[in-house]
Amino acid sequence: MPIGPLPPRDMDPLGWGEPSRRTPLPPHAKRWLHREIGLPDRRPVPADPPPAPNPPASRIPAEARAALAEHAEVSEDPVTLLRHAGGKSYLDLTRRRRGESDLPDAVVIPPDHVAVLAILGVCADHDIAVVPFGGGTSVVGGVAPLRGPHAAVIALDLRRIADLTHVDPESLTITAGAGMRGPELERALAPYGLTLGHYPQSWEYATLGGYAATRSAGQASTGYGRFDDMVVSVQLATPKGTLVAGRAPASSTGPDLRGLILGSEGVFGVITELTLRVRPIPEATYDEGWSFRTFEAGLTALRRLVQAGLAPDITRLSDPDETRATLALSGNGKTRILRGLLSARGRSGGCLLILGWEGERTMVRDRRAAATAILRAADGARLGSAVGEAWRRGRFETAYLRDELLDAGAMVETLETATAWADVPGLYDAVRTALLTDLRTGDARPLLMGHVSHIYPTGASLYFTAVASRDTGDPLGQWIRAKSRATEVIAAARAVISHHHAVGTDHLPWITEEIGPLGVRILRAIKNELDPDGILNPGKLIPAEEKPGHSE
């Protein structure tokens, strides 16, 4: 994929990325949202700009500050602090738009792994909590600047540990600093003819370390694997020293300790370097759109594909409401083309399926041919490649749509899970019911869009985007209540609490439901071994002990 100019490191603290890339909602889209969910159909008077951040005097003692500054750049500039005041969830953005965000006491930017070790030592000595900070794109509170029981908190920004340090073109592995972002890595790999192929929605901003810490999945993960699958080895800086886990290509020398670092969300240490599997830039790429009359028919088709070993590299099946919203919210031209394609095939609405194929040219052709037979047998109607290509072109722009919706007075947030194929339809219905019930405000119904974007031989992810008229009196509680209800439904169904967003603060109340009390005790035992002072990312991932000094 050609890499354009790199986006700036810092995002708009009140929204996604660069405000200049936002595209205003077209008038027909606003009218549709007015009818659909009762949003005001004219742009509301913009809210007052949020109060300028006015951080309280830093809680970091002068001696500690001086010690930190020996090893790293230390900033207490209010704008820098605001940019590190949490992630990009609806709750985060709403709090920042209302000037209600907590700020870290300082932002610390180390140059290398050794400096990270030193900083952890300083922070342990001075009772300062440390929040590892990559792209700041968490949507579950993973980078909230919580002090926990500590005297102060810093955001430890990895942006300077961001070099491609080794390329092994024979073994197809590379080594890079954890602060490197997706486009930076792809740009550095392009001269070698290589690609990582990991494209989460946050790709333009998220870092390799963040992918690892949260067990990221990307748009092409059906073909390229989840980020976990790409990690050959990973280096962790902890208060007790350095841990390097993993050697190419596979081992049975005890449990796989990579698996403890992946998904550790900064509570065991700071991921500073990764060795990753890369691939040749694909010789051929082919995107296409298909239409199914029902979500169930589309699910059946995807299941048959992946279980036959014919999964595409990219898969995205929209449910009827997401398909309807795509038609309604796209630019007029795009919508007209898509409606035309559907109607030429005797369809309207239904469920849109985007597939992407990548790889060696003849194998892309052969896989597509075998897959096409399965898709047609499942009553799929092919819409052609233009629909798929349009999706690929616009795939990193949709993040900006949220900011437009927030400005227009909406509550907008996402929720995701995954379960076994046999349980997907039931879970889909149950989560929809929970969200639709809870997000209704007065007469206004919410818009709830669902899709499947990651398929596996044993099951699939489910991703929901909820858009509702914002409850101006309680915009945070409106989502928190709905999300809680939906997560209880997910836990009761024994589906996963998160498929690729991780735990952070927001899923903390439910992790025990998924991994059990003994699982939590294992995480705590590892934490106590590596971070006995508990300075690393307090309040995330590991629930507080119910009884202090637990014992049998």
Add this chain to the structure above:
Amino acid sequence: MPIGPLPPRDMDPLGWGEPSRRTPLPPHAKRWLHREIGLPDRRPVPADPPPAPNPPASRIPAEARAALAEHAEVSEDPVTLLRHAGGKSYLDLTRRRRGESDLPDAVVIPPDHVAVLAILGVCADHDIAVVPFGGGTSVVGGVAPLRGPHAAVIALDLRRIADLTHVDPESLTITAGAGMRGPELERALAPYGLTLGHYPQSWEYATLGGYAATRSAGQASTGYGRFDDMVVSVQLATPKGTLVAGRAPASSTGPDLRGLILGSEGVFGVITELTLRVRPIPEATYDEGWSFRTFEAGLTALRRLVQAGLAPDITRLSDPDETRATLALSGNGKTRILRGLLSARGRSGGCLLILGWEGERTMVRDRRAAATAILRAADGARLGSAVGEAWRRGRFETAYLRDELLDAGAMVETLETATAWADVPGLYDAVRTALLTDLRTGDARPLLMGHVSHIYPTGASLYFTAVASRDTGDPLGQWIRAKSRATEVIAAARAVISHHHAVGTDHLPWITEEIGPLGVRILRAIKNELDPDGILNPGKLIPAEEKPGHSE
């Protein structure tokens, strides 16, 4: 694959499987081994039968024995004890043939998971070590009945926890007891049209729990994945209760705790149940042989295949010495056919490559076509399908060859590792040199056969089989010294200490080289949390603490 009669549960304690399945070495093979490594060319007078096991009075107090018997079948029968006196390494067999094996104090056979929990409680109360025992096929000392610091030791045999308890044909997952063996599972799945597709050399005897505890890889793992990749969830009975890790199909709810149980070799708990990904029995299977002039040319071909996404499901590339030995040791007819095929292609010796393809018929055809082009471009000569089919037919019989060689006065043992593609040739040379130097006795050279049987995009496994004239004065030391030297070479090269044999007792001195001191401390912290009395499989996987009461 059609499943014949199930092999008996218990193996010959002095060799592999059932002695009746052994085929004597043909005279031409004996003559060849005489010339090659100086083995006596007539069958030596059989050694005296080993002294009948005469176990000392059990160290288990009557009260504990009664408590165990409340939950499980308890046996102190000498033959039963001997069958649980370790695994199947050269060291194990040699010790047992010499009557030098330690025996467990009892063999305990629980009926279910709840009984396992109860037994762990009894053993913790009475200071009895517990060695979880599946098929008993460990070749690294993983099931040696070590007491460690405890008063007694039991082998906990999982053979009665061996049912297929659930089949989900839609999600393609099954749930089974950990004591189930490979053929038992394949036979239970066949009526559903399903297969696990995991075929380690030990397949006829090894259990699902053993695969999990050791991170097994099978002959078809290039296509079907390592056993790790098949585990949807796993249940562990620990002294602190039950841990169930994993939910279909993928999660980002914290670190993947499955990865702690896989490869835990019984030191954290007893694996009692697994939910596994299964597949439809492949529509088509195609095996074939190829020949390469050099090992390097074969390696290049395999690397190009797997990096192009065209890896076969089964791959086995023999080096020149393994190819030569295959020609020399096979039956005369087979050897003549293979020599004829080679000579018709203007080749002799070189390196034999076996490939197996499985799956949907047209995809097997298309993948093979694309792969054939790559193999030919790498100077491969195709030998046809008969060579591949012969390998598949005989693949579980080769384990018996070792017993014949032992009887003929040989030392015979294997060693395996894996590394990145760029490092495979150098590691191959270094390990060969170490083993050839150390196994030379007087004028007699060893025979050292090498092959690659598992390929990954980033690297490959290396597997060596050493056959030497046995040092009758020090048959154990002869191998221990050679293996140590080779393992030091492997550690220095930063290759993996074990690719699929696990750690056990034999690799314990080197695990710290691979996972680092902090890695060992993490394993110890988990162990202390789950098994604070240290009763589970002492002396395996986790090195003893160097300084008691370690602290910073």
